[in-house]
Amino acid sequence: MYAYTGKILHVDLTNQTTRVQELEPEFLKRYLGGVGLATRLLYDNTPAGCDPLGPDNALCFACSSFAGTTIPVGTKHGVASKSPLTGFVGDSLSGSHFSEMLRRAGWDGMVLKGQAPRWLYLVIDDDLVRFVDAQPYMGKGAVEVQSILREELGDDNYRVSAIGPAGEHLVRFASIDNDGRQVGRTGNGAVMGSKRLKAIAIRGSRPVTVADPKGLMAASLKLIKTSQGPGTVKYRTLGTPSNVLNMNAIGVLPTRNFSETTFEHAETISGEYLRDHYRVKSVSCSSCSIACEQWGVVRDGKYKGAKIGLDYEPLFALGSNCGIGTLPPIIKLVEMSDELGMDAMSAGVVISWAMECYERGLLTQEDCDGLELAFGNEDAAIEVLRKIAYREGIGDLLAEGTMRASERLAKGSEHFAMHVKGLEMPGYDVRSLKTFAAGLAVGTRGACHNRSLAYELDIKGVFDRFTADDGRGKAMVDNENFACILDCLVLCKFLRNCFDDFGPDVAAIYTMTTGIFLTADELMAVGERVCNLKKAFNIREGWTRADDTLPPRVLEDPIPTGPSKGSYVTREELDLLIANYYQARGWTADGLIPREKLVELGLEDIADEVGVDTVPAGQAI
Template identity: 45%
Template sequence: SIGIGGERMVRFACITNDRNRQVGRTGMGAVMGSKNLKAVAVRGTKAAGVADLKALRRFCKILYERCQGSATEKYRKYGTPANVLVHNKLGCLPTRNFQQSTFEHANKVSGETMLRTHVKKITACDICPIACDHVNKVDEGRYKGAVASVDYESLWSLGPNCGVSDLNAITKAVEICDTNGIDTISAGMTVSFAMECYERGLLKKEDTEGLELKFDNADAMVEAVRLMSRREGRLGKLLAEGSRRAAEIIGRDAWKYAMQIKGMELAGYSMRSLQTSTLGFATSIRGACYLRAGAYQYDIKGKVDRLRLDSSRGRLVKGGEDSYAVIDSLIICKFSRGVYKSEEELARLYRLVTGLQMNGKDLIKAGERIYNVGKLINIRHGWKREHDYPPWRATHEKLPDGPAAGAVIKMAEYDAALDSYYRARDWDKQGIPSREKLSELGIAGERMLKSSWVARALGRELLSPKICVSKRGA
């Protein structure tokens, strides 16, 4: 179902399922709202068949036991907010609209502090043994009674990203987002964008209708979220457009401070101190999404030099994207890290459920096929190489603080890394898949080439791009 945010077509409205689980990004709630569709309800009458139920139960028991292991321990105890102090220590916690990479009040909003002061209940998705969902309740003060599930991305985007260290205010802001049905990441990012514009004089008090929209102002953050989620007032209507469109409306240099790629706001990983992650953000077929490649893991785990880019990163990002496409298609949670030992185990799970014979290599090829189809859709709508670049700040402003101070993405290194990504995918310099690659993946058969949108994409009959306009290096 959708909330009032979807009904009023806030650009990043989400679809909610099971009370507090969302199709959070890309504005699917606004699409439903545009069709005057409030909700979809389905009642099944038949059981789903399983090819080998006994073997599946035996295998699931093994997986269940692994879920109790060390790889998922921090999520069971603290939830994803366990990452706050880790990221702050590494200098990769984006702060005040990505101007900084450390937050001086990180201890006040850490998973450890939240568990001690605000968490009232730990819950899980149906039969999940990890239970990463930590439910906050505010017991005192202005926002007394507010209740919300607060994960890392919500905590970060409405907290450090806005300079806010008040867990009461953050919990209230998340509650507003959930109640009205808007994405917490884009909500926090759009507010932080507006805060920077206000502090730089690009927005005036008359634009905010008297709201002192400065960083560190917790009450102003909450009120901006409320207005935005309902498209109320001059400020609410502006911010409901998201940071990219709001920047176009504001004009002047506002576009420099919209931390978005392909129209979607960045998630909570510093661009300049996690540079493989940034390549993954930029090449994602749906915008700045950390769940399309999980490329941050290579930086955070020290597998690469995270403060620079080279031609080895393209292969890493491509591999992550293909694997994540498989995981999404199998409808498996990405927090089950360390539970599945290899693609062969995923293939085993697939065989036990469906009875279809497929090995690990077959699965990864399916993931590659999925990603190429998504890319073709983007090409058809005019998205080119220029849309696979990070925001202006990443390549023009050095980090001023923390262990990664001085880090900036060098354009020559980024171009080389992007070229290496295209080569790994067998795409040309503009990111267009080769006919040979599509044929290998079973996408470009003769019938499809002659009659479908695939042919139009390959022929580069591109539509005018209306969704994301990149301003590289201006």
């Protein structure tokens, strides 16, 4: 076996002990790495019904299959735990040198359990694991502390994953930062904080060897070349911020808490405007040949000096969705989100929810600690973002995430609480993207565009985005499985149009890397297996059909203006599309997984626990 080390490091933070789990090639081939391996480790190491912020929740890291190799855009890691936002599977990804260093240290992944008696950080030097007092670093920013630790450890080769104040204060959407990239969504930073673990510093000395160096180098060079071609031109020119004007033009840009879908200031927060006025350079993740991240710097005014890499999702969440129409405060807000250590998407959406509550009189200025939390008030947004990280005043409510905050406030605010299963919505108003709407509703981690990929079906016109009809289930499943394969390998989704024939090409690359023979069919089966595994985890945690739904605003409020005016998703349309999806998955009409389906996917070991003996949806009894 090459590339893989075949070893998982288990760390018990309560007792400060470690143990090693050996993995067989056949096991690795079934989950590959990244999200697949992390989810399997989560399933096996987390008891059903545990408190996500308690010691029993396992925080699982897994390297990509290609970490440390010459394959471009493939050195990432996946993290999974039971999400404190959703109570379901919380899987997330990050581009990272951390992944490469974890592998060089001899590990394909880590499982962190327990709760340290006092704040610690881990230092991993190959096989040696040290538990070090983190008290001096408490309150440090998630990015700042990485430099501090590297300096104190005396070697820049250490790669560090760390949480910021938000993780320390158990903000339910806290992130884990490494090298300015984040394991962002679903609150894995809060899980790390609940374990009183401030950071993990890793240094590895082992080479990463591959089975077929010559073949892999040829494949790598080819992929580097195609990653510079038309399939990635959007990402290489303006990066994902180019979505702002695109989404605005077709009437799906979330604006003022998803109440509108066009923003009068879209131009001045666009990728085009960023390039012309604020961009200083494009930045790439580890081993990436695309470099999509656009670094913007504010050179004057009251946000002078603020600088950050901007992607579309934080841009929409803290920009148009909060009614903020200029880039300097958005750059400042995203910079703060990263340093405070929280998911800028969830932060932006929960702030926009609070702004709408304020404008409707459901939250008063007194409730908001004297802040005038109206749409467009950038000063208030900046202050409330800080308050969230430290759970001060109104920030304590918002740190719970949109679902819990709206349930606590009530007063009808649940109607415009924009989440699925507790995870805040991404940057698409899905009232006129109906296939994608259903894709978000059935998402195992909640409202996630990257897990669904169904936006492509609507935006590229594969389906009429304003209608819902039979026959979309298979395409939804195919896109979700494809996204999942990329998340397991891990390959960046921006590479998805860079292969001549994805299955055979990538299976061959995997075999050249690991020496484990993988066919195209086996590769494609991983996507379906891991999607089902994630669903199985949720079923074990008490998922029911009622959890696959959308915010009432999406189901009841027509879009008021713009190109998508009048559109919304009726409950009948959503039910139809979900039924299509379940049927295409081979699940029951209630969305449960038949026992024989789990066996077919090689998940027989969990079939008795979560599988049902029944007839799949759409089949005659």
